[in-house]
Structures are given as structure tokens and as C-alpha cells.
Amino acid sequence: MVxxxxxxxxxxxxxxxxxxxxxxxxxxxxxxxxxxxxxxETPGHGDDTRTYGPYLHDKSLYFSFVNRGKESVILNLxxxxxRAIFLNMVAQADVLAENFRPGVMARLGFSYDDLAKINPRLxxxxxSGFGQTGPLALYPAYDTIIQAMSGIMSVTGFxxxxxxxxxxxxxxxxxxxxxxSGVASALYAREKTGKGAHVDISMFDxxxxxxxxxxxxxxxxxxxxxxxxxxxxxxxxxxxxxxADGHVAICCGNDHLFKALCKAVGNPQLATDPxxxxxxxxxxxxxxxxxxxxxxLKRQTAAYWLTTIHNAGVPIGxxxxxxxxxxxxQAKARNMLIDAGGIKxxxxxxxxxxxxxxxxxxxxxELDQHGAALRTEFAVRxxxxxxxxx
Amino acid sequence: MVxxxxxxxxxxxxxxxxxxxxxxxxxxxxxxxxxxxxxxETPGHGDDTRTYGPYLHDKSLYFSFVNRGKESVILNLxxxxxRAIFLNMVAQADVLAENFRPGVMARLGFSYDDLAKINPRLxxxxxSGFGQTGPLALYPAYDTIIQAMSGIMSVTGFxxxxxxxxxxxxxxxxxxxxxxSGVASALYAREKTGKGAHVDISMFDxxxxxxxxxxxxxxxxxxxxxxxxxxxxxxxxxxxxxxADGHVAICCGNDHLFKALCKAVGNPQLATDPxxxxxxxxxxxxxxxxxxxxxxLKRQTAAYWLTTIHNAGVPIGxxxxxxxxxxxxQAKARNMLIDAGGIKxxxxxxxxxxxxxxxxxxxxxELDQHGAALRTEFAVRxxxxxxxxx
Numbered sequence: 174m175v176x177x178x179x180x181x182x183x184x185x186x187x188x189x190x191x192x193x194x195x196x197x198x199x200x201x202x203x204x205x206x207x208x209x210x211x212x213x214e215t216p217g218h219g220d221d222t223r224t225y226g227p228y229l230h231d232k233s234l235y236f237s238f239v240n241r242g243k244e245s246v247i248l249n250l251x252x253x254x255x256r257a258i259f260l261n262m263v264a265q266a267d268v269l270a271e272n273f274r275p276g277v278m279a280r281l282g283f284s285y286d287d288l289a290k291i292n293p294r295l296x297x298x299x300x301s302g303f304g305q306t307g308p309l310a311l312y313p314a315y316d317t318i319i320q321a322m323s324g325i326m327s328v329t330g331f332x333x334x335x336x337x338x339x340x341x342x343x344x345x346x347x348x349x350x351x352x353x354s355g356v357a358s359a360l361y362a363r364e365k366t367g368k369g370a371h372v373d374i375s376m377f378d379x380x381x382x383x384x385x386x387x388x389x390x391x392x393x394x395x396x397x398x399x400x401x402x403x404x405x406x407x408x409x410x411x412x413x414x415x416x417a418d419g420h421v422a423i424c425c426g427n428d429h430l431f432k433a434l435c436k437a438v439g440n441p442q443l444a445t446d447p448x449x450x451x452x453x454x455x456x457x458x459x460x461x462x463x464x465x466x467x468x469x470l471k472r473q474t475a476a477y478w479l480t481t482i483h484n485a486g487v488p489i490g491x492x493x494x495x496x497x498x499x500x501x502x503q504a505k506a507r508n509m510l511i512d513a514g515g516i517k518x519x520x521x522x523x524x525x526x527x528x529x530x531x532x533x534x535x536x537x538x539e540l541d542q543h544g545a546a547l548r549t550e551f552a553v554r555x556x557x558x559x560x561x562x563x
Numbered sequence: 564m565v566x567x568x569x570x571x572x573x574x575x576x577x578x579x580x581x582x583x584x585x586x587x588x589x590x591x592x593x594x595x596x597x598x599x600x601x602x603x604e605t606p607g608h609g610d611d612t613r614t615y616g617p618y619l620h621d622k623s624l625y626f627s628f629v630n631r632g633k634e635s636v637i638l639n640l641x642x643x644x645x646r647a648i649f650l651n652m653v654a655q656a657d658v659l660a661e662n663f664r665p666g667v668m669a670r671l672g673f674s675y676d677d678l679a680k681i682n683p684r685l686x687x688x689x690x691s692g693f694g695q696t697g698p699l700a701l702y703p704a705y706d707t708i709i710q711a712m713s714g715i716m717s718v719t720g721f722x723x724x725x726x727x728x729x730x731x732x733x734x735x736x737x738x739x740x741x742x743x744s745g746v747a748s749a750l751y752a753r754e755k756t757g758k759g760a761h762v763d764i765s766m767f768d769x770x771x772x773x774x775x776x777x778x779x780x781x782x783x784x785x786x787x788x789x790x791x792x793x794x795x796x797x798x799x800x801x802x803x804x805x806x807a808d809g810h811v812a813i814c815c816g817n818d819h820l821f822k823a824l825c826k827a828v829g830n831p832q833l834a835t836d837p838x839x840x841x842x843x844x845x846x847x848x849x850x851x852x853x854x855x856x857x858x859x860l861k862r863q864t865a866a867y868w869l870t871t872i873h874n875a876g877v878p879i880g881x882x883x884x885x886x887x888x889x890x891x892x893q894a895k896a897r898n899m900l901i902d903a904g905g906i907k908x909x910x911x912x913x914x915x916x917x918x919x920x921x922x923x924x925x926x927x928x929e930l931d932q933h934g935a936a937l938r939t940e941f942a943v944r945x946x947x948x949x950x951x952x953x
Contacts, residue, residue, distance in 0.1 A: 181752035194775075206748055226797050227783035234779040285916070304914070307896030313814075313878035317793070317801060321812035324885035326793075326803070328730035329719065336803065336810060336882055338793040339729045340718035341775045350740055355913045357747035358596055362571035362915075364754040371916040378912035381899050385584075385731045387885045389624040392907050393617035397884045403707070403716075403728040407616050411707060413716070413726065420726060422711035424703075488703035492726055494787045495714035495777045506697030509771050517782045522768035523745045524694070525752075526675070526761040 180207020180528050185360065187268040188259075189213065189243065192220045194316070194342055195376060196272030196300050197239040198349030203268070203356065204242040205521040207528070211262065211547060212243045212538065219247065219540040229516060237537040239349075241513040245538035246547040250281055257553045259283075264292050265551075268356055272300045272348075275310045285371040295369040296359040300352040304375030314376060319344035323380035328387040331402040347383065348376035404463075409455040410434065413492065415467050416475040420492040423466075423482065428452070430487050437485035438469040438478075508532050570597020570918050575750065577658040578649075579603065579633065582610045584706070584732055585766060586662030586690050587629035588739030593658070593746065594632040595911040597918070601652065601937060602633045602928065609637065609930040619906060627927040629739075631903040635928035636937040640671050647943045649673075654682050655941075658746055662690045662738075665700045675761040685759040686749040690742040694765030704766060709734035713770035718777040721792040737773060738766035794853075799845040800824065803882065805857050806865040810882040813856075813872065818842070820877050827875035828859040828868075898922050 185208040189200045197212075197220070204210045214220055225235040248255040263269060269288060271278055278284055278299075285297045299305055302314020320326050320338055330337030355372035363369060386406050387398035403422075405411035410431065411424045425431045428444075428451060435444040443449055443465055448458040455462055470478055475491060482489045493501070499510050499519070511520040514536010524530055575598040579590045587602075587610075594600045604610055615625040638645040653659060659678060661668055668674055668689075675687045689695055692704020710716050710728055720727030745762035753759060776796050777788035793812075795801035800821065801814045815821045818834075818841060825834040833839055833855055838848040845852055860868060865881060872879045883891070889900050889909070901910040904926010914920055 181748040184755065202744070227779050229783050234783055235776075238775070238779060303893055304897055307893045309891075309893040312880075315801070315812075315814040315816075315878055317795065317803070317812045317814055318878060318880035321803065321810070321882045322880045322888060322891075324883055324888035325730060326882060327884045330727055330730070331724070334721070334724060335793070337720055337727055337730075338803065339733075340715060340720070340727075340777060340790065341773055343729075343733075343773070346773050346775065347740075350737075350744065351912050354592070354740065354744050354747060355915055357744060357751060358571040358913060359915055361747060361751045361754070364751070365574065366917075368917070370918075373914040373916070374912065375897065375914075377893060378897055378899050378910075378914075381889060381894060382909045382912045383731050383733070383736050384885055384889070384909065385628070385736065386625075387730060388889060388909065389617050389628060391886045391889070393619050393624055395886075397886050400730065403725070405707065411705070413707070413711065413728065420711070422705075422707045424705040424707055426705075488705055488708060490702075490708035490712045492711045492716060493714050494717045495774055496781045496785075496787050498712060498714035499771060499774070499778060499781070501699075501712075503693055503697045503699040503767060504771060507694055507765065507768055509768050519772045519774065519778065520768075522741050522764065522772045523748060524763040524765075524768075525745055525749055526763070527756075527758070528760075 180205070181525060182360075183207035185209070185267045186265060187211065187270060188262050188266045190269065190271040190273070191300070192272065193222055194239060195345040195348040196270055196352065197222075198346055199298070199300065199352035199356070200243070200270050201239050201241060202350070202353040202521070202523070205534075206523065206525075208268070210243040211543075212240060212245045213248050213250075213259065214245055214540060216247055216249050219245070223540065232516065232537075234516065234518075237514065237516050238518050240537035241518065242535045243538055244543035244547065245541055246544045247541040250283070258548060258551050260291060261551045261553050263288050263295065266292065266295060267360065268296045268298060270298045270300075270352065270356070275299070275301055275305045289369060293368055294363060296356055296363065296372065297369065298352050298356050298372040298374070300348045300374040300376070302375065303377045305373045309377070316342040316345040316376070319376045319380055323377055324384060324387070325380055328398055328400055330400045332400050334400070336400070344376040344380045347379035348374055351379045404459060407456065408452060409459045410462060410466060412463060414463070414470050416470045416478055417473055419475040421470070421475050421478055421482075422490045422492060424488040431455070433485045434466075434482065434487045437482045437487060438466060440465070440469050513537070570595070571915060572750075573597035575599070575657045576655060577601065577660060578652050578656045580659065580661040580663070581690070582662065583612055584629060585735040585738040586660055586742065588736055589688070589690065589742035589746070590633070590660050591629050591631060592740070592743040592911070592913070595924075596913065598658070600633040601933075602630060602635045603638050603640075603649065604635055604930060606637055606639050609635070613930060622906065622927075624906065624908075627904065627906050628908050630927035631908065632925045633928055634933035634937065635931055636934045637931040640673070648938060648941050650681060651941045651943050653678050653685065656682065656685060657750065658686045658688060660688045660690075660742065660746070665689070665691055665695045679759060683758055684753060686746055686753065686762065687759065688742050688746050688762040688764070690738045690764040690766070692765065693767045695763045699767070706732040706735040706766070709766045709770055713767055714774060714777070715770055718788055718790055720790045722790050724790070726790070734766040734770045737769035738764055741769045794849060797846065798842060799849045800852060800856060802853060804853070804860050806860045806868055807863055809865040811860070811865050811868055811872075812880045812882060814878040821845070823875045824856075824872065824877045827872045827877060828856060830855070830859050903927070
């Protein structure tokens with residue numbers, strides 16, 4: 174048995190039937206926060222992501238990133254002996270997590286209603302592309318399809334460019350984080366009610382809940398929101414700007430900051446130009462304003478402006494590559510780059526006082542690494558004489 | 564007092580000092596799941612977002628979207644009388660949430676250590692741009708700056724285009740969702756330990772935890788990940804494609820699906836072309852493959868291909884506008900478009916059996932709407948004779 178990290182969920186046993194990305198991301202958070210997570214894998218090659226690149230030291234990073242700290246056992250859920258072990262696990266578990274297409278668990282005889290009969294305290298978490306209900310419940314769902322259908326692509330990118338995918342599997346990961354949130358909520362409720370529940374998360378719902386400003390604009394006007402590039406829809410200057418050798422983000426929330434910015438870039442008269450006199454004027458002339466600011470900014474490096482504009486009290490930040498971000502002293506100071514089984518990966522962003530937030534964590538398991546031990550631990554034993562008498 | 568919705572947190576009282584977007588999004592989830600949330604606003608105009616557009620019926624949608632179901636009271640936390648009311652609330656609360664710049668609460672005398680003395684069971688949640696610790700703790704943070712510094716912008720967009728902001732305030736919203744997750748975890752732990760905790764969430768950490776594939780590539784190769792547009796880095800065809808009148812997303816995870824796709828678009832010989840014979844070949848020739856597929860796809864409408872390709876068993880989805888997404892029958896079937904105080908907005912994506920998921924919810928409060936009632940409820944009364952005797 175993997176020694177679980179000390180954490181708020183250190184008394185919790187999770188039976189993890191999730192695979193690929195969305196479910197495993199959610200159960201990894203439970204593991205990070207101390208739960209014991211037993212990953213059940215299919216006979217053959219196990220979780221598909223074990224065969225996905227990129228690889229390091231012959232290990233799939235895709236699999237490693239979202240399965241750290243878990244135990245692995247191969248169970249054939251269509252085999253009677255393995256089903257008995259599985260049901261014995263369920264009887265003792267606090268959480269069961271799955272992200273099959275809706276209907277698969279029911280066909281195996283493992284719907285929420287089936288398993289709640291065995292263990293009424295079970296929190297049963299399902300995550301899927303469109304959820305367990307509704308006309309699209311069975312529609313094939315991949316992150317790219319959900320990003321396309323949720324509207325997020327239609328508002329990411331530039332007015333003269335194509336709709337743009339967010340450069341990460343946003344919908345998958347949001348599904349996983351919401352699955353974790355639902356499980357934590359249901360575990361809290363169980364302390365009061367004594368009963369488990371079925372948590373039903375949809376990647377589509379999850380992405381809709383993140384639409385924000387574009388959705389507000391639609392509700393306000395009834396018009397279809399369009400892509401506006403990197404700028405803020407209602408504040409200016411609040412955008413990404415080009416310098417001599419790269420980009421910076423500058424955010425002026427009021428006239429005072431705008432005045433300070435104009436002075437810092439050596440163009441103080443911009444602040445008194447009637448086209449830029451207040452935020453409304455600046456939004457109405459946002460393209461001209463950007464040109465005017467970039468005319469100054471392009472004369473020096475991003476590093477120069479980061480110091481100069483920051484010292485003027487104006488919010489500014491560098492545009493960092495992923496590599497620079499994760500290696501940043503701030504990320505290191507907060508254990509956001511950890512070592513799990515010898516592989517560098519993102520740490521746990523949920524920092525709670527009183528618990529360790531280790532920089533070194535257990536890695537992802539080899540396929541069936543804990544199989545023998547788990548088959549013994551959860552073996553179905555004939556009732557003992559004592560058991561029969563009681 | 565607003566009647567809270569039935570939900571897993573219906574016994575929980577939240578004192579909400581959060582403002583603008585990130586904290587309020589987190590406490591709205593608590594409210595959606597049944598908690599009573601008392602929003603404390605500053606004298607004057609209250610939460611800044613009350614003055615942010617867009618507006619509908621004279622109400623800020625920005626404020627309304629992330630403050631539904633809450634109560635509002637104006638308290639001046641520098642005034643002795645109001646401080647006494649506030650501390651009386653804290654003494655009775657389960658959760659305190661704040662997203663000031665680190666140090667502000669301590670200067671008011673309301674650090675975690677200060678308030679834990681009054682109420683050791685308090686779960687005290689802080690969310691900020693870079694967290695409570697580390698060299699950037701006090702660095703000014705807006706969503707655009709965090710998106711720039713986290714690396715997500717550097718990998719969103721096209722190889723020949725500019726770094727691209729995700730078309731929503733991703734870092735703000737992720738900070739809020741992680742804040743909720745941390746609070747739910749700490750409330751669960753309190754049931755075991757009897758003690759509260761300090762939850763410390765950073766928008767920067769939150770965004771780093773969502774980097775996924777680009778970060779894997781960096782860990783695997785040490786090279787700086789670049790923008791690759793809408794395609795999947797390791798699978799093809801897995802991208803957004805242009806039709807005669809718009810775009811569709813098509814995801815082929817294996818050769819079998821690719822063969823079905825080629826047949827459906829009327830170009831079956833593509834599947835036997837050596838350049839596209841397996842996934843590795845297709846990734847190596849991904850640009851040519853896209854051209855070849857789009858040559859066929861551009862001959863018909865997106866609607867035509869959605870039917871034809873879906874019927875061939877290949878995962879495909881339409882590229883929807885935000886308006887089409889939120890009005891989709893699937894969103895309606897799952898209560899993802901609700902009415903809160905007469906305003907349409909996204910519903911709660913955390914569906915848990917045994918609780919209502921109402922389509923009509925209480926709206927956001929007017930400034931100080933519950934001020935008089937709350938000042939009475941939490942008034943500091945002189946000890947009664949009975950109280951003194953006990």
C-alpha cells in the first residue's frame with residue numbers, strides 16, 4: 174500500500190475507474206490532499222494514456238502527470254472473480270470515480286443505484302463530456318469538440334483571425350477540477366446525512382460556467398459576441414503590447430494609472446489627448462491608442478519596460494514561455510514544480526495550513542504495480558466460523 | 564435573511580470580504596450549494612464591479628453573475644462599531660473568504676492568526692494573484708498579467724500569429740474555483756479535527772496547474788513549447804477544419820476512425836496514402852493532411868458535414884458561438900442557463916443527487932440590501948444578567 178500523504182482526505186479510500194485525462198486529473202487532487210486512490214486498469218495495456226507521448230525514461234508523461242501517488246491493479250470487470258474483488262473494494266470505499274461514456278457502468282451492473290445498495294455511504298462521481306442527462310449525453314466528446322461547442326473557441330483569438338483553441342485541454346481539466354469539487358462537497362454532506370450521493374459532472378457544463386464577459390455581453394445585448402484579441406472588452410489600455418524584443422501585458426484600471434503610464438513611456442501628452450481623456454474615450458479609440466503606445470514601447474526591450482513601468486506604479490507583467498513560468502522563483506517558492514517519481518510536474522495549488530505540501534511525491538504506478546497486494550487485501554474470504562455465528 | 568437553497572453546505576455561514584471576480588466566483592459556488600453568504604462591502608459604491616458594464620435593467624451583469632444569492636451589508640472595517648459587528652460575525656461563521664492583496668487583512672488586525680483566536684473552527688480562505696508567500700506575493704496581478712506570466716498565452720494561438728489571451732478571465736475564475744475546492748476540503752477536515760485552517764490560493768499557481776501538454780513537452784525535451792494553433796500535438800487529424808460556411812472540430816484517435824472520415828468526405832484514397840498511413844505519418848504531414856481534408860470539406864456546409872461525418876461514426880462537433888452554446892438544448896436540459904433575480908446567467912455545474920438544482924435562483928443583492936437586518940442580527944449586546952451569572 175502506498176503511504177498516502179498527510180492531508181484533509183487522509184481517511185478516504187477512492188476506487189478510481191477513470192482514464193485518459195479528465196477523471197484522472199480530478200482523482201489526482203484527492204491523492205494530493207491525502208486520499209488513498211486505487212486505480213483500476215483494464216487488462217492489456219491499461220489506461221490508454223500509458224501509450225501516449227511525450228515520454229521520459231520510457232514513462233509516458235501524459236500518464237505520469239495525472240496519476241501520481243495512486244496504486245494500480247488490473248481487474249477484468251467482466252470476470253466473476255475480479256468483479257467480486259471490485260465489489261469488495263466498493264463496499265469499503267468512500268468514493269468511486271468514473272468517466273466512461275454514460276451507460277457503460279450501468280451495463281456492467283455498476284450504476285450508482287447498484288453500488289449504493291452495497292454501500293449507501295458511497296460518493297459516486299461521474300464525469301463525462303456532456304453529463305449523464307440531456308439530448309447530447311451520448312454524443313462523442315473530446316476536449317477539442319467541447320471547446321468548439323461551448324463557445325470558448327469563438328471568443329478566443331483575434332477579430333481578423335480564426336477561432337482559436339485554448340492552448341491546453343481546458344474542458345477536460347475543468348471537468349476534473351469540478352469533479353473533485355463535487356466529491357469534496359458530497360463528502361462534507363455525508364458527515365451530516367450519513368449518506369453518499371451521485372455527483373454528475375459535464376465538461377460542457379464546466380466550460381459554460383467559465384464564459385464570463387462574452388456571455389454577459391450576450392445577455393445584455395442579445396448579440397453574438399466576437400473575438401477581440403488580447404484586450405479587455407471594457408477597459409483600456411488593458412492588453413498585450415509589443416516591445417523591441419517581445420511582449421508585455423499592461424493593465425490600467427483608471428485615469429491615474431494611464432497618466433503614469435504615458436509619463437513612463439515618455440509620451441505624457443497622450444494623457445491629455447481628447448481621444449484618450451477617460452476610459453470611455455480610450456475604449457472608443459482603442460486601436461489608435463495601442464498604436465501610439467507601441468510606437469514608444471518598440472523603442473526599448475521588454476526588460477527595460479518591465480522595470481520602468483513597474484517603477485512608475487503601473488501594473489505590468491512579462492509574457493513568459495511555459496518553461497520560464499514553471500521555473501520562476503515564485504513557482505519554486507510555492508512548490509508548484511515538484512518531483513513525483515523522478516519526473517518534474519506541476520504541484521498542488523490547494524495550499525491548506527496544517528498539512529505538508531511536499532516537493533517530492535510518489536510517482537505514477539506501473540501497470541498492476543500493486544495488483545498482488547490489492548488482490549490479497551480485498552480478497553473475498555469465506556465467512557469465518559465466528560462470522561457465521563455473529 | 565435570504566433563504567438559502569437546500570444543498571450540501573446549507574449549515575454553513577460564509578463571511579465574504581471578496582471583491583471583483585476571483586473571490587466572488589468562489590463564494591458564489593458556496594452559495595449555489597446552499598451556504599448562507601454575507602457579502603461585506605465598503606462604504607461608498609461597494610464592490611467595484613457594481614460600476615462595471617455591461618448593464619441590464621440598470622444592473623451590472625459583471626456584479627450580478629458572481630454575487631447571486633448573497634446578502635449585502637456595508638461595513639467600515641476601520642470603524643470601531645462596525646469592527647465589533649464584523650468580529651461578532653466571524654465568531655459565528657464557518658468560513659471567511661477574502662481576496663485582498665496579501666498584507667491588507669493583517670493591517671486591519673484580521674489575519675488568520677488574529678481571527679483563529681476568536682474562532683478556532685474558522686476556515687479562512689485567501690485568494691490572490693500570486694499567493695500569500697514567495698517573491699511575487701505583492702506584485703500587482705490582473706487576469707491578463709497572470710495569463711501572460713503563467714505561459715498559457717505563449718501556447719494559445721497560431722505558429723505564425725501573436726501570443727493569445729484565452730477569451731475569458733481564466734486565471735481569475737480558476738483562482739475562484741480552487742478557492743472553493745480548498746474551502747470544501749478544509750470544511751471536511753474540520754469534521755475530523757474540530758479545527759479550521761488557512762486556505763491560500765494563487766491565480767498563478769492555479770493557471771500553472773492547467774498547463775498540461777505544453778509543460779509535458781518541456782519536461783520531456785527541455786525545449787520551449789510553441790503555439791501550434793488548434794490541432795492536437797500528438798494526434799491527427801484532431802483539429803478545427805473549415806467548411807463552406809464555417810468550422811467544425813473533428814477528432815480521429817485511431818486509423819479506423821481516419822479511414823471512416825476519408826470515406827465520409829468522399830476521398831477514401833487518403834487513408835491508403837503513405838503520408839497518412841498511421842498516426843505518426845499523419846503528424847509528420849499534418850499541414851498537408853489538413854489541406855487535403857479541407858479541400859473536400861469546403862465543398863459543403865458545416866451542417867452537411869456534421870450529419871454526414873457523425874453518421875459515419877467519427878467524432879465531430881460544430882463550432883458554436885457563445886449564444887448558441889448557452890441556448891443549446893443540452894445546456895437547458897441541465898439547467899446551465901438559469902434566471903437569477905430576473906437575469907439570465909450560467910447555472911451551477913456541480914450536480915449532486917438529493918439536492919435541488921433550481922432554474923430560478925435569488926439574484927445578486929442591492930448594495931447594503933440586508934444591512935439593517937444583519938446589523939441587528941449580529942449586534943454586540945451587553946452581557947445579560949443571566950450571561951454574567953453563568
